[in-house]
Amino acid sequence: MSQKHALQMFRAALKAADPTEAVLQHVKVAGGVMQVDGRRYRLADYDRIRVIGSGKASARMALALERLFGSRIRDGWVNVPDNTTARSRRITFHQSGHPVPDERGVEGARRIAEIASESGPRDLVFAVISGGASALMPLPVAGITLEKKKEVTRSLLACGATIHEINTVRKHLSAIKGGHLAALAHPAALISLILSDVIGDDLSVIGSGPTVLDSTTIAGAKAVLNRFGIPEPPLTETPKKNVAAQNVIIGSNRQSINAAAKKARELGYKAVVLSTTIDGETREIARMHAAIARESLANGKRGICWLSGGETTVTLRGKGMGGRNQEFALAAAIALEATPGVTIFSGGTDGIDGPTDAAGAVADAATLRRAAVLRLNPREFLDNNDSYHFFEKAGGLIKTGPTGTNVADVRMLLL
Numbered sequence: 295m296s297q298k299h300a301l302q303m304f305r306a307a308l309k310a311a312d313p314t315e316a317v318l319q320h321v322k323v324a325g326g327v328m329q330v331d332g333r334r335y336r337l338a339d340y341d342r343i344r345v346i347g348s349g350k351a352s353a354r355m356a357l358a359l360e361r362l363f364g365s366r367i368r369d370g371w372v373n374v375p376d377n378t379t380a381r382s383r384r385i386t387f388h389q390s391g392h393p394v395p396d397e398r399g400v401e402g403a404r405r406i407a408e409i410a411s412e413s414g415p416r417d418l419v420f421a422v423i424s425g426g427a428s429a430l431m432p433l434p435v436a437g438i439t440l441e442k443k444k445e446v447t448r449s450l451l452a453c454g455a456t457i458h459e460i461n462t463v464r465k466h467l468s469a470i471k472g473g474h475l476a477a478l479a480h481p482a483a484l485i486s487l488i489l490s491d492v493i494g495d496d497l498s499v500i501g502s503g504p505t506v507l508d509s510t511t512i513a514g515a516k517a518v519l520n521r522f523g524i525p526e527p528p529l530t531e532t533p534k535k536n537v538a539a540q541n542v543i544i545g546s547n548r549q550s551i552n553a554a555a556k557k558a559r560e561l562g563y564k565a566v567v568l569s570t571t572i573d574g575e576t577r578e579i580a581r582m583h584a585a586i587a588r589e590s591l592a593n594g595k596r597g598i599c600w601l602s603g604g605e606t607t608v609t610l611r612g613k614g615m616g617g618r619n620q621e622f623a624l625a626a627a628i629a630l631e632a633t634p635g636v637t638i639f640s641g642g643t644d645g646i647d648g649p650t651d652a653a654g655a656v657a658d659a660a661t662l663r664r665a666a667v668l669r670l671n672p673r674e675f676l677d678n679n680d681s682y683h684f685f686e687k688a689g690g691l692i693k694t695g696p697t698g699t700n701v702a703d704v705r706m707l708l709l
Contacts, residue, residue: 296637296708297656299561301692303554303599304641304704310553311643311699313351313424313489316544317358320487330485331542337366340418340483345370345385346406346475348431349424349501350644350700351489353380353387355544356422360384371409372422373402373430377696393649395432395447400440403433403470410475413482421475421484421539425491425644425700427501428461433470437528443467446519446527453522454609456573457492461502465532466515471502472532476539479505484539490546491644491700493571493604497541505539508532546570547603547702550643554704555601563599563708572604572705576618577625577676579606584629587636587707596635600707608648614680617648619703623655623690624681626707628672632659637708641692644700650682652691654703664688 321330328335343366345356353374360367360382370385375392390399413419434443446467450460465472476484486505488497497506512529519526548570555565568586572579583600590598606618616624619640626638641647641654665672665688675684685691 296658300637300639300656300706300708302561303557303706304639306557307550307554307704308643308697308699310550311489311545311701313354313545313699314358316489317355317487318362320542320544321359321362323362330540333540335418335483339416341416342368343418343420344368344409344413345420345422346372346409347422348373348427349422349489350375350426350696351424351698352422352427353378354698355424355487355489356385357382359420359422369409371402371405373399373406375426375430375696390430392426392429395429395440395444397440399430399432403431406431407433407470407475407478410478413479415481417482419479419482419484421486421505423486423501423504424489427504428464428471431470431504433468435467435469435528435530438467442527446524449524450522452610454575454607455518455522456607457605458499459518461499462510463515463518465502465508465510466512466529467527468502471504472508472510473503473506473537474533475504476506476537477533480536480538486539486541488541488543489699489701490543491605491702493573493702495543495546506541507534507537545701550701550704551601551603554706558599558601563597565599565601568600568602570603572602572606574606576606576608576621580622580625581629583705583707584626587630587709588633590709591633591635596709598709602705603702605702608679610679612678612680614675614678614683615650616679616681617642617650617652617654619647619654620650620652620681620685621676621679622705623657624672624676624684627657627662628676632662634659635709639706640703642703643697645694645697651693652682653694654692655681655685655690656692657690661688661690
């Protein structure tokens with residue numbers, strides 16, 4: 295029953311991050327006037343409305359704008375993941391590589407940059423940005439190939455660099471991120487609608503901040519590379535002027551965690567949100583959550599749902615397959631040592647955990663009992679970063695398919 299409850303809470307979290315509803319809540323049109331988060335725009339002041347952007351949720355965000363403005367939208371170009379089925383009459387949805395950038399993404403990013411740079415003062419440009427935008431919209435600076443840029447990113451991921459550190463480097467390898475897109479769109483009116491998958495909703499980090507004035511520098515990017523012993527590729531400074539956009543966060547991890555907590559209360563649990571800003575090494579965070587569960591049980595506390603959000607990192611040590619959410623569930627299950635009465639859930643709101651077809655995993659004492667019957671050693675799977683195949687055999691994989699949104703991860707401990 296607890297696993298069923300965890301899935302119900304996760305569905306509530308996903309609903310709260312729905313991209314279409316998020317756009318419609320923040321963009322209102324009436325009587326020739328548009329309001330975006332309280333700021334007013336006279337539509338008569340603009341000859342064209344154009345839509346650009348990228349990300350896992352960007353297609354549905356763009357379609358919400360088309361629903362609002364219809365034929366007022368002149369054109370648009372949005373880079374989206376493979377298997378995106380959305381269609382638009384006015385906006386091109388260009389499938390591109392994710393999580394590994396490819397030449398299709400470069401081609402699309404070049405077209406996005408062209409639309410921005412050819413827009414003028416009587417153009418109203420919407421940028422729709424969500425998680426995955428960095429990989430889906432690659433435009434390397436002169437002097438570096440996409441393959442070299444990918445090599446640097448792979449090295450950072452393998453070393454366990456945080457998303458902030460990775461984006462600091464990526465912005466200085468890009469001709470479109472770190473405020474470059476906003477500079478290209480100047481002097482057009484630029485409104486950036488952002489679905490945040492970043493801890494703390496730092497605008498400069500989400501999608502590597504293509505429409506945000508960037509405070510990082512080449513020196514900072516070099517410091518990250520040097521810290522992890524990665525050779526320095528050619529870097530470029532991000533623009534420090536002509537970066538003017540109304541940047542609006544329309545959805546975030548906090549909203550989804552709060553929705554999951556509300557559902558938990560409806561199901562009879564006492565819901566406690568630990569934090570929506572948790573980062574760090576996945577296994578360490580899993581052990582911390584397990585310790586909280588043990589302490590609660592030792593004090594006789596039952597009927598509690600502990601929730602947390604954010605995005606952890608995995609340092610690759612083995613050659614298995616998995617993602618940070620599956621690894622969290624496995625590491626927490628091991629740390630709890632088959633403690634009865636605890637259900638562990640961790641899922642990515644995008645429905646994609648690492649290079650797998652699972653959103654995450656759910657586990658309890660029964661999971662480890664099944665593993666023992668099957669003669670599976672959980673620690674061996676964890677040591678090999680092979681959480682996917684552990685849960686595939688023992689049961690517990692959560693498969694939602696791509697959700698069309700992305701606001702980081704949702705973790706739960708049900709007592």
